[in-house]
Amino acid sequence: MAVAKFTPALLIAEPRNSRKSARIAARRLSIEGLDPPLQIAWTILAFQENRRELFHLTQNGNLHIGVYPPLGRVRVAAPRRLDDEHVRLAVIQRLPWIKERREQLRSAERQSEREMVTGESHYVWGVRRRMKVIERQGRAHFEVDSERLLLYVPAGTTAERRRELLDRWYREQLRQAIPPLIAKWEPILKVSVPRWTIRRMKTKWGSCNRETGHIWLNVELAKKHPDCLEYIVVHEMTHHLERKHGPRFTKLMDRFIPNLRSLRDQLNNAPLAQESWE
Known part of the structure; x- marks a missing residue:
């Protein structure tokens, strides 16, 4: 006992x-x-x-x-x-x-620390892609080509620098995806999101400030299915209507996102990134 x-x-x-x-x-x-x-x-x-x-x-x-x-x-x-x-x-x-x-x-499956080399797997919007590193002069950048993730970098670029580039690329993916979602849900929820921020968070997918309307979203969401991002955006926006995770909040989320439990399972069962957790 x-x-x-x-x-x-x-x-x-x-x-x-x-x-x-x-x-x-x-x-x-x-x-x-x-x-x-x-x-x-x-x-x-x-x-x-x-x-x-x-x-x-x-x-x-x-x-x-x-x-x-x-x-x-x-x-x-x-x-x-x-x-x-x-x-x-x-x-x-x-x-x-x-x-x-x-x-x-x-x-839970965990990704090892990324070495940023050809043949390594990376998740982009829920799809596992093989990386191919192409060393050449010019601007360092990423491209998605069929099932591959192409990284163009000058020769001699360190693994740390490549990881920084990937983090920036993930953030850019989110910057393109988030505004249409907020614009879609603002009239539905009848709330306003004047400001949003992408940040790396260890224990939360998102957070919000009801007083200012500001929401924060985890950069790791760029690795998940786009529906998961929408779920988190709606979740945080719904907190403008209801602060706590009580029955009213659950009822609202069930109305807005009928398959929320499936999406939540996708998020929580997805491979975790390598992090230095406290």
Whole structure:
């Protein structure tokens, strides 16, 4: 039988603006009786942040449980009004889900660090393409040719520089794809997105600021099927209508994206990029 008990952890203080969480204390929740034992970081929050993890579990009031890549680190975020017993019961109740998601993350296919050489595989809009490196003078750039991804670079270009070029190319793909999606969904959702940004994020596909209308999208979305990008764009825009991932949010998403569960599975089951995770 699984037994849960708390042990003290470091006290931390990270002041942030009023729209985000201020972490004021941390505890460690140990789940014994599992193989391997489960250590869960529990952070007490002064202000509840609207987080969206790769695997966002549920919320009970303002209690959030997230399972993070690459190996399934579990984090519970709760306001001060919830005591140890509330958190312990919430975690034990969701242990089957936590174990399932941890196993899913640990067994997920991962790309090794890209060496950026001929014959290497890269994903572009959900399609696996073989890279061909063509060394020649002139502007470095990428082209898609049938099932291949062509990289034109001057001789002697380092692997690091080639990775930088690929990152820029992925961003450009998104810059071309995102505006039509926002223009399509603004009149449907009756919301406005005055600004959007592409960034590299380790635990989220996207995020938004309801007050400013600004949304952020993960550069890794350029590797996924275009429908996955649309799903994330609509997800973040829907947060302009409903802040939390509650029943109303789910109902809205089911109306706008009927196959959202299939798209979510595509995102979460796709190969993970090589990253230096914390």
